[in-house]
Amino acid sequence: MPAEYRLILKNIDQAGYQPDIRCYLGHGGYAGLKKAIALGATVVEGKELSGPEQVRREVKLSGLRGRGGAGFPCGTKWSFIDHSSGRPAYLICNADESEPGTFKDRQIIYKDPHQLLEGMIIACYANHIHQAYIYIRGEFVEGARILVRALAEARQHNFLGRNILQSGYDLEIFIHRGAGAYICGEETGLIESLEGKRPYPRIKPPYYPAAYGLYLCPTIVNNVETLCAVKHILEMGGGEYAKLGTPGDPGTRVISLSGQVQKPGYFEIQIGQVTLGQLINDFGGGLRPGRKLKAIIPGGSSSKILKAGERYKFKAKQPDGKELEKEVALLDLKYDSASLAGAGSMCGSGAVIVLDDTADLVLALANISEFYAHESCGQCTPCREGSLWMAKVLHRLTHGQGRAQDADYLLQIANQIPGGRTVCAFGEACSWPVQSFLNKFKDEFAARGRADEQRRTSGAQGGGQGRP
Amino acid sequence: MSASNPEKTNSSPPASLVTVKVNGRPVEVPRTMPHPVTGKPVPTTMIQACEAVQVAVPHYCYHHKLPVAGNCRMCLVEYGTPVLGPDRKPLKNPDGSPVISKAPNPAIACATPIMPGMEIYTNTPAVESMRKAVLEFLLINHPLDCPICDQAGECKLQEYAVEYGQTASRFVEEKVHKPKQVDLGPRILLDDERCILCTRCIRFTREVVGDDCLGIVNRGSHNTLTHYPGQPFDNNYTLNTVDLCPVGALTSKDFRFQSRVWFLKRTKSVCTSCATGCNIVIGSRENRVYRYEPRENEAVNSCWMCDQGRLNYRWIGREDRLQNAVIQQTRGQFVQVPWSQAMDQLLQHLRKIPSGSLAILASARQSNEELFLTARLGRRLGAIMDSPPRTGADDRLLMHADKNPNTLGARLLGIAAAQPGGNLQAMAEGICRGDIRTLLALGEDAVKHLGQSVVERLDQLIVCDILPNQSTPQAHILLPGCAHAEKWGTFVNHQGRLQKFGRAVEAPGQAQPEWQFLRQAAQDIGGESIPASVGGIFDEMARETPAFNGITWAGLGDLGATLPI
Structure with missing residues (x-):
């Protein structure tokens, strides 16, 4: 089991240590x-x-x-x-x-x-x-x-x-x-x-x-x-x-581990010396009994979500100079910027959010999007209008007003925001979660929309209060 | 502001040139351009390079006379830069062309500086899709009620929607609702739902006017334009924000819902409210003036004009305009007569008066051509002449203390005394002594400037004016005159800028441009032929008056010319 490497947190939480x-x-x-x-x-x-x-x-x-x-x-x-x-x-x-x-x-x-x-x-x-x-x-x-x-x-x-x-x-x-x-x-x-x-x-x-x-x-x-x-x-x-750490990303990082793990908290690690699996299981005490991992948001809520079971391909230089491609499973992914970038996400602020199989990803994304819609400063058009639009669609989806096409609709909106179109990186921050959730868990969003639609139609047939 | 010192940018040494390509077309542009507000050289931007080759880049927040904000994102373009080798020199393709590395992300053309060898692409599918996305985002929370919006016809949202809009909206959510009919100040009404938050108005009033009164409150899509609490938006330049507003958010209380803009005839003219002579466009329809708008002239008013000047047009259409030629047959008995009869009486009188017995009270609100004819007539008759000054408040921007639009013209043409109004005392004394028996008052109130007791001593008071005043009911001969909007002519502003104005509407009743009867009189008295058009008179004036030398009516453009004085 890897140990924490406490440099910045060396004195923090030590018995008797005071902030004076x-x-x-x-x-x-x-x-x-x-x-x-x-x-x-x-x-x-x-x-x-x-x-x-x-x-x-x-x-x-x-x-x-x-x-x-x-x-x-x-x-x-x-x-x-x-x-x-x-x-x-x-x-x-x-x-x-x-x-x-x-x-x-x-x-x-x-x-x-x-x-x-x-x-x-x-x-x-x-x-x-x-x-x-x-x-x-x-x-x-x-x-x-x-x-x-x-x-x-x-x-x-x-x-x-x-x-x-x-x-x-x-x-x-x-x-x-x-x-x-x-x-x-x-x-x-x-x-x-x-x-x-x-x-x-x-x-x-x-x-x-x-x-x-x-x-x-x-x-x-x-x-x-x-x-x-x-x-x-x-x-x-x-x-x-x-x-310390890796050549491209030296030193230590303080990881904020949260979500559905048994012991959430903060841990200081040598960058690249600890895998996501070790973070969850060794530092975080593992998932709750009987739960299975569903996804990890590895670098704060704006980073792209990683799906359980995913495998990522990396090219590694061998000592003889040859490039070798190797596959790494999500939980074996080292926590450093190159590895997470290779997996299509980022270390961001070092906040690892763990979601198990009981997590409702539609609700989770609605929560994230509501946050970003509230926090957009409103200066530039794509972020100002896009962030609230996405939040409104997700609000519908989580309040029984979804439509079958909402998954595509949401992704299309999210695709219109990032990529240097906004004044600052908030455009990416608010659209990356939506893009990645939709790319990896589209079925859940589509199913939610279809179910809502079905319920409304059958309700209407039964003379109920079905609203479009 | 550049309008107040237009020569500043011209005197700085020419900046070095940079070659860039816009959609494959090479263009050479200066490395720096003057900052729109401070005039200091700042790096030339992509949008300015595109402008140089007439490639239009759609935009909302960018305005060439305001500091850049870069918030609308409509002007996003793709670009590439030359790849440099280890020797810091551009790498070449086999065909000799430079190797270009396309930037991974787009850039806003309004704020991104150009660099040598840069290639700007404004017409790629990616750029097109970015514009479509921005337009869709702007429209989702915008009220789509163009038929009842006052901006329709001159709305950038409408215009770009033709090119980049969708026929139907896919937005099914509830729109964001914001305050409507917000009383922003005495002349401006704001509809926050129409506002696209481009901040042009905010930047204008803060940077150009210096009245930091507008701002945005709330977050995200709930961003709302408003004025500082308890401080209405009330400086003398507020209505410029209505012109700047690319959408129907800011409207002029004076003009809103008066006319659809596409019905308005646009006539190039000059504001007459002070000696600055802001270039304007008169919007008129069916012989009625509806609005003035500033017309860009870097040498005079940039893109702006003051509210006072802009709203000073209603007198043109006043009900009590003088419309008929009137003669006083016996004391207190007035008869409307045909213009020709009044004219005959005028000429008969002028023919018989002895030299030195005439005073001419002209006006620095009259055109150069009229003043030229007046001066010629006056000199023939040995008249004492002057035009009264008219002063008021000024400011550091455009408003001048001299409230006459043509004081300099009146001086150059020998009408006004060196100190305008300096001859009025002598004029009054001459009348009181009995030396001066006839007064020709052209566009000025003789009673106001000389006094009732003085005017009463005259044998003959001949008045030509536009609106009734204290002198008009006493005139022996009264001729109705024309507003500047009803005739052609030129003024010289306080800096010596000679500027042309055009006719927007017809004069009421019998009124006719003053130059016509002045020409007739000058011809009759002087015995020489004078051209029968404003242009002809201008050319003759320019030949005779040293200060106008070398300028012809045909050669005088819409932006005027600075006289060598």
Whole structure:
């Protein structure tokens, strides 16, 4: 049985561990920051690198990919910041954890806030940033209080404020609470919201945050878990960190396991070292007695669903250079971005939702679609109109008003939304579940529609209250 | 705004050119274009490149005079970019053409910058299906009641539905319901159900006017356009949002349900409410003016006009317009006479008056051609001439403090004093002294500008005007005049822009364009032949007046010309 690999969650849930700075310092906290600040100019591979440049190099070496959902390489994101632009750069910690099924950042913020702050301070130091924000979702009321306290403590200990640890480096971090909108997790929507506007995501090009971010200045937006990983990368070295996980997707991830398993919860794993089957059976305690697996949503509710019994073909390079095709069953699928992409889905936010054979997929999709219809910001046409349309069809299907053709109808609507037609990835987020549910479980949707139709017809024949 | 400094974009050095292909046709376009609001150079976009080869890309939210929003997604196109080799040079196919890598995802043409060698495809099946999808999405929650919608006939939804719409809707759900007949401000009514949330109105009032009053509330498909609570949408440019609105959401309280737009005759003209001279289109039907709309002119008003100017047209159709030639036979006895009889009396009088005994109170609301003839007549008769100023509020956008449309024309043609109205005092004194016995008041109220006691001293008060005023009941000879919408002519705006206006409607009753009787009088008194058309008079004026030199009626386009003054 594979074990958890607790890096970010190392102290979390340990007996007596408190979210205050004394406890954090007692467990070796802020060592990464001290190490970063102590880095003097050194010649690396023939080039003289300053302290911050060395930190950036370590993060690039680590191969860390963003943990928010898109999985963009963090070092590359940082490298887009133009330090000669003459405008101040900003760092924003995206703590607007809203993807259904995801509850990993929450653990960090509530139980180990200083780990996040340390990661942020290092990231800011590395990128010459003097002002940073934590955009925390409005529902994390207590989380925001905890962070405010943690910021005050960090300031007291001179980890924040002017002349941090006598290094001459200044940094302020501010907390901004969201007002309860999923779209504020989209980085440019978040930036608009932070600027005090409606969180309409910006068009890209030209508004890539690295070039025109907060107040149209260079901006880095990183997820909570990503920033925490930065701290560990600095402590252990980018090369060491890269040895964890898989070469294309190094490090650890916190998985939020939910749905119809016996022990849902959060687990930190080495990426690619654990299969979906191990996640469900070993970490999640397996399905409930007598239940069979029906499907897995592997990366938050917007990721494409994987059907039980599916087998996926992968090409693997052998040591002799030959390519070998191998087939992998769903439960043997390793949890890393390449494997899930090969299966037609994604790791997303690391939220694994398990559905057993008692799950009503029509109801499940109706639930997902209702969420996305409610959360669409309404800026661009396909997402605004499509998300609500799909939700309305699914509402009919789950309220006895289905039609036989609704399965096709729904799929046709969903096909008109994604593929870069929308301002942001919400278009994909709201249509991928519908597309994948319909592609893999079309029979269930069609049967529901037919049954509704039949009931209405027979009801009408019997003089009942059949409504079209 | 570019209208206030039209020369700015012209003076910047020419940007370097980039060659792109639109549907296989190569086109060279500047690498940057001026930003529609700030005028700063910004990268040229795909839609601008397409425009350069007359390839229309359907769109709703994009407007060439507004910052880009990119929300309607109607302008999605496919594109490809050249593949670069290791030496950063484009790779070539065996036939020498560059290797193009087609982008996996479409891009919005309105916001995507072009790059050298880019290929834009606007007519592929994929692009067509994306347009169809967007149109379907826009229509599912739109009330499909064009027969009772005021926008019908000039509605982008209708127009694109012809090309990309379906004959029948497959939407069987309940539509989203939103507020109807929302009183957005004193001149605008909003139907939120018709709104397609393109945000053109919001961007216009925020970026162009500087009145950040409109916005969107609620989420997703329930998005609703509204004004700031407690602050009605009431600046002097609100009606431009009605023009900008691609659908029937924003309507003008003044014009809505007055006429189907396809019945309106469109006549190019110029607004007469101030010295800016915004270019307009007069919409008229059966001899009635229904609306003014701004007509794009980069040198003057961009695409906009102020509400005050736009709504200042009703006087043209007023019931009490002067329609008949009237002469005062004895004191207080007025008779309607045929135009020719009034004209004979006028000419007889002018022939016999001694030089220096005539004053002409002309108007800077008259056309250059009329003012030219007036000046010629006045000089023959040794008349003292002037036109009174008319001032009011101005703003930083289009509204000018000078409320006469042709002050500069009146000055260039020798009618107005250097400071318009500067001769009025001398005129009044001359009348009071008894030196000036006759006053010719053309389009201005003599009583208002000179005083009743002064006017009473005159032997002969000759008035030509459009509407009754304090002087008209006292005139010895009264000739009905024409509104600008009833005749051809030109004005010179405050920047020296010479602009033509056309005739939209017929004048009421006996009224005829002033240039006709002025020409007759000038010919009669001066003894020389004057061309019998506005164009001919213009050409003669342009020959005689240095400031107009070189311009001909035929050569003066719809957008006018800037005079070298």
